Amino acid sequence: MTGRDAGSRSGGELLVAQLEAYGVKRVFMVPGESFLPCIDALHSRRETIETVVCRQEGGAAYMAEAHGKLSGQPGICFVSRGPGAANAAIGVHTAREDSTPMILFIGQVGGDTADRQCFQEVDYRAMYAPLAKWAAQIERADRIPEYLARAWSIATAARPGPVVLALPEGHAGPGHRSSACRVALPAARKAGRAGPATAARNDRSGRAPAAVAGRAPLVGGRARGRARLRLAFRPAGGDGVAALELFDNDHPNFVGQVSASMPAHQKRAVMESDLVIALGTRLCEPTTINYEWLASPQPRQTLVHIHPDANEIGRVCAPDLGIVSTMDGFAEAAVELAPGLGWHPRRPGAQAAPSPPALPPTPGPLDLNAAARHVAATLPERACVTVGAGNYALYAHRHIAFKGLGSQLAPAVGAMGYGLPAAISAKLHDRDSTVICFAGDGCFQMTMQEFATAVQYRLGIVVLVFNNGLFGTIRMHQERAYPGRALGTALVNPDFALLARSYGAFGATVTRTEDFAPAYDAALAHAKEHAMPALLDLRYDADIILPDRTLSQMRQTGAAA
Numbered sequence: 042m043t044g045r046d047a048g049s050r051s052g053g054e055l056l057v058a059q060l061e062a063y064g065v066k067r068v069f070m071v072p073g074e075s076f077l078p079c080i081d082a083l084h085s086r087r088e089t090i091e092t093v094v095c096r097q098e099g100g101a102a103y104m105a106e107a108h109g110k111l112s113g114q115p116g117i118c119f120v121s122r123g124p125g126a127a128n129a130a131i132g133v134h135t136a137r138e139d140s141t142p143m144i145l146f147i148g149q150v151g152g153d154t155a156d157r158q159c160f161q162e163v164d165y166r167a168m169y170a171p172l173a174k175w176a177a178q179i180e181r182a183d184r185i186p187e188y189l190a191r192a193w194s195i196a197t198a199a200r201p202g203p204v205v206l207a208l209p210e211g212h213a214g215p216g217h218r219s220s221a222c223r224v225a226l227p228a229a230r231k232a233g234r235a236g237p238a239t240a241a242r243n244d245r246s247g248r249a250p251a252a253v254a255g256r257a258p259l260v261g262g263r264a265r266g267r268a269r270l271r272l273a274f275r276p277a278g279g280d281g282v283a284a285l286e287l288f289d290n291d292h293p294n295f296v297g298q299v300s301a302s303m304p305a306h307q308k309r310a311v312m313e314s315d316l317v318i319a320l321g322t323r324l325c326e327p328t329t330i331n332y333e334w335l336a337s338p339q340p341r342q343t344l345v346h347i348h349p350d351a352n353e354i355g356r357v358c359a360p361d362l363g364i365v366s367t368m369d370g371f372a373e374a375a376v377e378l379a380p381g382l383g384w385h386p387r388r389p390g391a392q393a394a395p396s397p398p399a400l401p402p403t404p405g406p407l408d409l410n411a412a413a414r415h416v417a418a419t420l421p422e423r424a425c426v427t428v429g430a431g432n433y434a435l436y437a438h439r440h441i442a443f444k445g446l447g448s449q450l451a452p453a454v455g456a457m458g459y460g461l462p463a464a465i466s467a468k469l470h471d472r473d474s475t476v477i478c479f480a481g482d483g484c485f486q487m488t489m490q491e492f493a494t495a496v497q498y499r500l501g502i503v504v505l506v507f508n509n510g511l512f513g514t515i516r517m518h519q520e521r522a523y524p525g526r527a528l529g530t531a532l533v534n535p536d537f538a539l540l541a542r543s544y545g546a547f548g549a550t551v552t553r554t555e556d557f558a559p560a561y562d563a564a565l566a567h568a569k570e571h572a573m574p575a576l577l578d579l580r581y582d583a584d585i586i587l588p589d590r591t592l593s594q595m596r597q598t599g600a601a602a
Contacts, residue, residue: 056189105118165178311330314342321347464504475565475569506579
């Protein structure tokens with residue numbers, strides 16, 4: 042799309058026109074006076090681009106990052122200079138670590154006052170250099186289309202990630218003439234026939250093959266390519282999945298999410314593998330199980346690494362075969378293989394994926410495992426579950442069978458406060474879907490002001506707050522390393538249910554197992570009927586720290602060690 046001559050208009054209009062030309066349907070924002078021309082241009086296009094006004098820049102950046110995960114297109118976020126830009130850094134960091142396409146626009150001081158330590162002046166190129174794929178400042182408004190085209194290309198190319206563009210105040214004003222640039226599409230990288238064939242031969246020779254599927258290559262949201270991947274890649278042995286939502290968890294070859302916190306039965310199955318096919322995933326601490334499974338620099342297993350970014354192949358673990366390709370491109374090449382060379386369903390005689398041991402009831406009157414099982418049993422096919430960071434997330438990951446892309450949103454970087462903004466973004470992306478947010482009491486309070494955003498846009502999400510009065514993960518590590526010497530992890534919390542009702546939403550407190558199912562069903566029904574959020578405050582003893590262990594047990598183990 043080349044676009045016609047833009048005529049004389051403001052830099053803000055040039056920028057928003059370019060976003061519209063790229064098919065952007067939604068932007069997330071905390072308004073600021075430093076980019077008023079952009080806000081005015083968004084007002085003129087409010088029929089085609091929805092502007093979601095958030096309560097804090099960290100929440101806005103999280104929402105944009107979640108949108109990038111869901112759509113495969115860059116999530117767009119606008120924030121003001123100085124404090125606003127600093128708040129948004131957590132979303133940019135999440136996008137970088139999670140390989141999510143995102144573009145953050147920051148208002149900047151005008152050129153007439155630059156370099157005078159002006160009010161809220163920051164050098165964003167220096168500030169964001171280690172966090173973003175590219176950080177730049179647009180010094181001339183007539184180059185806005187050029188900069189945005191480059192930003193879009195960088196955000197979506199190879200390993201996707203965030204781009205930051207600063208907009209000096211004076212350059213967004215009126216009187217500029219420029220034309221929109223055509224949409225920059227990522228370069229198509231298709232694996233040659235030899236690569237998939239060699240990988241397939243390795244698969245057939247491996248006694249215990251395992252595959253690790255990552256999210257990065259699925260930029261663009263091309264459903265056809267994902268369908269090809271499902272047809273082309275059918276591993277014969279077991280399958281360890283780095284991103285839970287990428288592989289049908291009910292498939293007989295599914296083993297689980299590869300991470301240091303994976304259950305023992307899953308870890309045993311993964312550790313016994315003699316061939317690893319890493320599809321579009323970065324090999325780092327979680328996906329290598331702290332380098333215990335895949336050693337750096339030389340794994341003991343045969344390693345095949347497929348990734349769209351050549352810089353990721355061999356960066357940590359030396360592969361026996363490296364293939365530079367998008368997931369779509371690899372799938373297209375793989376389905377062209379002769380039938381004898383392709384991947385097949387589980388080979389005769391191969392052991393089935395290990396069944397998880399039944400989790401015991403958690404101590405006390407509220408059994409969290411039973412509560413999570415009820416959520417899993419009643420979750421419809423068209424649903425998205427979001428989590429932030431904390432031990433509570435294991436209740437979702439241990440009990441819910443995710444079905445594919447978009448069925449889960451979680452921060453691989455381990456960022457607290459992510460779950461609620463991600464749930465808002467998921468519901469905006471698909472208002473007819475069921476969206477459930479799992480949040481710890483500490484995690485929820487990082488961004489709970491965005492509950493007002495859910496109310497304002499009438500988003501029927503359901504939030505489950507796991508309330509044990511602790512920064513639980515940190516307390517767990519304290520008890521392991523310094524048993525009985527906990528400090529700084531106890532929380533005094535508000536009445537979360539009353540807080541939800543004060544916003545005009547549904548709120549209820551649950552303290553017993555038998556009360557959870559009716560309360561959850563009522564919350565879900567209210568969210569659907571009234572198009573308003575609902576919240577359940579799940580109160581339980583602080584000793585409950587994991588689905589299968591307590592703090593007391595960890596304290597005893599730590600003391601014995």
